[in-house]
Amino acid sequence: xxxxxxxxxxxxxxxxxxxxxxxxxxxxxxxxxxxxxxxxxxxxxxxxxxxxxxxxxxxxxxxxxxxxxxxxxxxxxxxxxxxxxxxxxxxxxxxxxxxxxxxxxxxxxxxxxxxxxxxxxxxxxxxxxxxxxxxxxxxxxxxxxxxxxxxxxxxxxxxxx
Numbered sequence: 653x654x655x656x657x658x659x660x661x662x663x664x665x666x667x668x669x670x671x672x673x674x675x676x677x678x679x680x681x682x683x684x685x686x687x688x689x690x691x692x693x694x695x696x697x698x699x700x701x702x703x704x705x706x707x708x709x710x711x712x713x714x715x716x717x718x719x720x721x722x723x724x725x726x727x728x729x730x731x732x733x734x735x736x737x738x739x740x741x742x743x744x745x746x747x748x749x750x751x752x753x754x755x756x757x758x759x760x761x762x763x764x765x766x767x768x769x770x771x772x773x774x775x776x777x778x779x780x781x782x783x784x785x786x787x788x789x790x791x792x793x794x795x796x797x798x799x800x801x802x803x804x805x806x807x808x809x810x811x812x813x
Contacts, residue, residue, distance in 0.1 A: 679748055679778050682719075683794065686745055689713035690782050694790040703755040706784040707742060710753065714745060721745050727773045741770045750779035759783050759791055771797040 693709045707723070714721045722744045729737040743751040752767045759781060767779045776797075783791035 682746055682749060683778060683780070685717055685719060686714070686749060686751070686780065687792065689717050689719070690780070690784075690792065691790055694784055697784070699755075699785050699787050701755060701784070703753055703784075706755055706782075707753050710743060710751065710782075714743075719745055720747070722747075727770075729773055739770060739773050741774070744774075744776075748776065748778065750774065750776050752779065752781050754781065754783045755785035756783060757785060757787075759786075759793065764793060764795070767793075767795050768797060771795060 689710060690713075693706060693713050697705065697709055711721060711723065724740050724742060725744060726738045726740050728735045729739055741750045742753045745751060750767065750770050752763065752770065754763060763781055763783075767781050771777070771779050779795045779797075781793040781795065
């Protein structure tokens with residue numbers, strides 16, 4: 653059993669969770685600016701391109717908005733104090749908010765799980781799942797992972813007992 657994950661998996665069965673989806677707007681000014689960039693990209697390019705095109709466009713939009721970003725940085729996944737894997741997110745904005753970009757018809761629950769893993773693995777609180785492939789409007793999910801779950805995550809190295 654992974655530390656920290658059983659509760660998250662249980663909460664995924666409900667439509668709204670205070671642990672995963674929070675109405676409290678952490679980093680609200682920053683996330684508002686990020687969403688503005690994402691909507692500008694979607695409105696200008698539309699829903700019919702591949703993910704890499706939206707990633708490039710988001711990088712230009714974030715730079716134009718004077719927001720610092722990092723592309724596809726690696727992070728380590730640990731098991732019993734030993735590194736077992738590496739993860740890679742799409743974008744990290746202002747060293748605070750992870751962006752996971754998709755260009756699909758609709759968001760699948762596996763994409764939400766992927767973002768939760770990235771938040772837990774990096775220790776970040778806030779992330780966005782942005783789907784540029786949805787016809788009609790940008791589809792997005794804002795995720796908040798609480799400190800209690802980040803600290804219990806198996807992604808962080810622990811001394812072996």
